[in-house]
Amino acid sequence: MMKRKNLTGKKAITVLLSTAILATLLSGCGKEEAAASVVVDEAATEEVVTDETVATEEVTEAVSEAAESTGPYYDSGSDVESIVIDAAEKGKVGNWGLGNEYEVQALLSKYGQDTAYLSQAFDMDGFDDDSISLASAMTYNELGLIKNDYEGGYGYADTVSFIDMNEEGVAMLEDNLFCNAAFAEENPNTVKAFIYASMKGWEYACANPEEAAEIVYKYGSSVSAQHQAYMAGEVKKLVETDTKGVAVSEYGKMDEEAMQQTLDLAKTYIKLDDSAAADKLASLTLDEIRSTSYWEEAMASEGELGAPEKAEVSIQLKWLPQAQFMGYYVALDKGYYDEVGLKVNIVSGGGDIGETTAVYSGQVDFGVTWVSNLIAANAGGMDLLEIAQVYQRSGLVLVYKLNQ
Amino acid sequence: MGKKNPYRKERILSILYPAGFALVLLISWQTQILHKILGTDTFTLPLPIRILTIMMDNSSDILTDVAATLIVALTGLLLGSVLGYLLAVLATALPRWGMGGLNMASAFSAVPIIAIAPIMTNLTKDVSDDPNIRSMVAKILVVMLTCTVSMSTNAYRGFIELKPFSKDLMKSYAAGSWTIFEKLRIPNCMPYIFTALKVSVPASIISALVSEYFAEYIIGVGRQIRENIVLAQYATAWAYIITACLMGIVMYGCLMLAETIMLKGRRT
Numbered sequence: 026m027m028k029r030k031n032l033t034g035k036k037a038i039t040v041l042l043s044t045a046i047l048a049t050l051l052s053g054c055g056k057e058e059a060a061a062s063v064v065v066d067e068a069a070t071e072e073v074v075t076d077e078t079v080a081t082e083e084v085t086e087a088v089s090e091a092a093e094s095t096g097p098y099y100d101s102g103s104d105v106e107s108i109v110i111d112a113a114e115k116g117k118v119g120n121w122g123l124g125n126e127y128e129v130q131a132l133l134s135k136y137g138q139d140t141a142y143l144s145q146a147f148d149m150d151g152f153d154d155d156s157i158s159l160a161s162a163m164t165y166n167e168l169g170l171i172k173n174d175y176e177g178g179y180g181y182a183d184t185v186s187f188i189d190m191n192e193e194g195v196a197m198l199e200d201n202l203f204c205n206a207a208f209a210e211e212n213p214n215t216v217k218a219f220i221y222a223s224m225k226g227w228e229y230a231c232a233n234p235e236e237a238a239e240i241v242y243k244y245g246s247s248v249s250a251q252h253q254a255y256m257a258g259e260v261k262k263l264v265e266t267d268t269k270g271v272a273v274s275e276y277g278k279m280d281e282e283a284m285q286q287t288l289d290l291a292k293t294y295i296k297l298d299d300s301a302a303a304d305k306l307a308s309l310t311l312d313e314i315r316s317t318s319y320w321e322e323a324m325a326s327e328g329e330l331g332a333p334e335k336a337e338v339s340i341q342l343k344w345l346p347q348a349q350f351m352g353y354y355v356a357l358d359k360g361y362y363d364e365v366g367l368k369v370n371i372v373s374g375g376g377d378i379g380e381t382t383a384v385y386s387g388q389v390d391f392g393v394t395w396v397s398n399l400i401a402a403n404a405g406g407m408d409l410l411e412i413a414q415v416y417q418r419s420g421l422v423l424v425y426k427l428n429q
Numbered sequence: 430m431g432k433k434n435p436y437r438k439e440r441i442l443s444i445l446y447p448a449g450f451a452l453v454l455l456i457s458w459q460t461q462i463l464h465k466i467l468g469t470d471t472f473t474l475p476l477p478i479r480i481l482t483i484m485m486d487n488s489s490d491i492l493t494d495v496a497a498t499l500i501v502a503l504t505g506l507l508l509g510s511v512l513g514y515l516l517a518v519l520a521t522a523l524p525r526w527g528m529g530g531l532n533m534a535s536a537f538s539a540v541p542i543i544a545i546a547p548i549m550t551n552l553t554k555d556v557s558d559d560p561n562i563r564s565m566v567a568k569i570l571v572v573m574l575t576c577t578v579s580m581s582t583n584a585y586r587g588f589i590e591l592k593p594f595s596k597d598l599m600k601s602y603a604a605g606s607w608t609i610f611e612k613l614r615i616p617n618c619m620p621y622i623f624t625a626l627k628v629s630v631p632a633s634i635i636s637a638l639v640s641e642y643f644a645e646y647i648i649g650v651g652r653q654i655r656e657n658i659v660l661a662q663y664a665t666a667w668a669y670i671i672t673a674c675l676m677g678i679v680m681y682g683c684l685m686l687a688e689t690i691m692l693k694g695r696r697t
Contacts, residue, residue: 116559123660124659143645143646146547156554297662298483298486299479301664302662302664402660402661405472405660405663405664406663407661
């Protein structure tokens with residue numbers, strides 16, 4: 026009898042132990058993920074003195090290697106089709122996945138290739154060590170790290186080139202501004218005031234990208250000051266140019282054609298196992314994911330919008346604090362939110378629990394996400410509403426090394 | 430007969446109680462009473478019927494992912510356990526080094542899987558040109574590391590913690606070290622192996638799921654959980670979470686069955 030009791034005790038302990046391990050793991054995942062990306066994105070701040078030397082060594086090695094061999098990479102001037110087909114056939118096209126992959130899949134399909142891709146880490150080591158020959162990069166972030174030789178950079182300079190999603194006609198719109206549809210309905214003045222002040226922030230940031238980068242750096246940067254400045258310059262281009270390369274002067278405007286293209290591509294490439302969600306995705310219209318009225322009224326208002334229904338609001342960013350979100354930091358720093366009677370708290374992102382969930386569950390009032398992520402979330406059962414489209418063109422490129 | 434009955438009754442009850450609790454939980458979940466208690470909605474915690482529908486609709490895809498995860502978990506479990514057992518044998522043969530060495534090894538178990546997984550992915554890049562294979566190797570290595578430690582420490586205890594005087598008795602029969610090892614230590618170690626497996630079987634599933642997050646090749650139940658949560662597809666994510674739970678439960682059940690068969694006659 027004693028022995029049996031003992032065994033049950035042991036069993037209970039084992040079960041408890043495994044539950045504890047599972048719980049620790051589950052709670053750890055998000056954090057670790059965030060931490061890992063910090064390290065990666067950051068490969069720069071204080072502790073990186075040693076990392077930096079290592080990185081530069083690697084870069085020089087890789088560059089000299091690239092210089093010696095003439096054949097393994099792509100010749101400058103080769104057409105996009107041949108590069109895409111070659112990389113796809115070798116199975117060396119990389120993307121981060123997790124909802125960032127649709128433009129890459131659209132490009133692969135465009136050239137008749139299978140839509141499979143390699144899972145790319147949040148650093149560019151896979152590109153550096155040639156396990157990925159056509160790697161995803163954002164113009165304002167990873168592309169800068171690949172080209173530049175400042176802290177955390179790989180220093181490839183002009184030995185790399187890239188394929189632009191906008192030029193290939195597979196661009197999907199990225200960073201927007203959204204909230205719950207119900208929230209917008211109940212707090213129209215708050216929403217309009219928030220749009221007005223935020224867009225004022227974006228306007229100032231784009232007019233003064235260097236100052237904007239310094240402001241972002243002040244509010245807790247995940248990357249070095251130089252990379253922040255580079256990022257501000259590149260983000261400005263995305264905010265002020267549309268998918269066709271035409272200048273845009275109205276900040277936050279929702280371009281019908283680009284929005285529709287985003288929705289169409291999303292319907293083709295977002296694959297949902299849940300048949301209810303898949304059906305909803307197939308029938309989704311632009312009116313179910315965005316409303317232009319708040320932005321139009323806000324921009325026509327000259328800032329006189331009436332008392333906000335909710336004065337203390339928060340916004341969840343899609344990623345860590347960086348110039349990607351400079352408009353909001355500038356609006357906060359310059360007091361634009363105060364001017365319209367709002368007290369704003371900026372919450373940085375980076376974990377696995379996305380900004381769509383944070384807004385949906387009411388933890389925050391506003392969020393910044395990619396339009397495709399909002400589409401997937403609404404198909405899954407959320408009722409989110411895009412209220413402004415900050416980025417007017419896709420910032421995603423596929424970068425490749427050039428034969429020297 | 431009279432003696433057997435109360436035991437059997439107890440046994441039936443010990444299954445009925447938790448099963449009844451599970452049934453109550455399931456009913457309150459489906460009828461949304463659970464949602465009221467937890468203050469959540471059917472989006473975050475989808476209804477069981479919907480989760481089940483998704484599992485049925487995608488059964489072939491899910492099975493592919495289950496197979497991928499199970500191959501990693503079982504191979505890693507096997508390799509890790511064998512390695513752990515050999516380490517324990519080595520530690521027993523070299524008693525001076527044994528304890529300290531195993532203490533060092535158990536320090537390894539404190540390294541979180543999420544830290545090892547990306548490292549393994551980087552270390553195995555040259556293993557194969559096929560990303561599926563090199564990712565599988567990386568994942569198996571992670572599982573192996575997790576399973577080695579529990580087996581080596583437990584098996585070592587099995588070799589060392591002999592019944593009082595049994596070793597002296599063997600020596601009085603003029604048994605050599607090898608005979609003591611073969612006739613005394615190895616049989617004595619059996620229950621300890623199962624103790625180790627009770628830790629490492631669930632751990633192997635967990636490490637397989639987590640290491641999939643960081644693998645280059647996109648496949649597996651764990652990866653699907655992550656993809657769907659990030660895309661806010663909670664019902665689908667739950668379908669894969671339930672799948673993961675089932676995998677764990679089935680493997681644990683197999684282990685218990687194996688233990689009952691293997692250790693039969695030891696229990697009194």
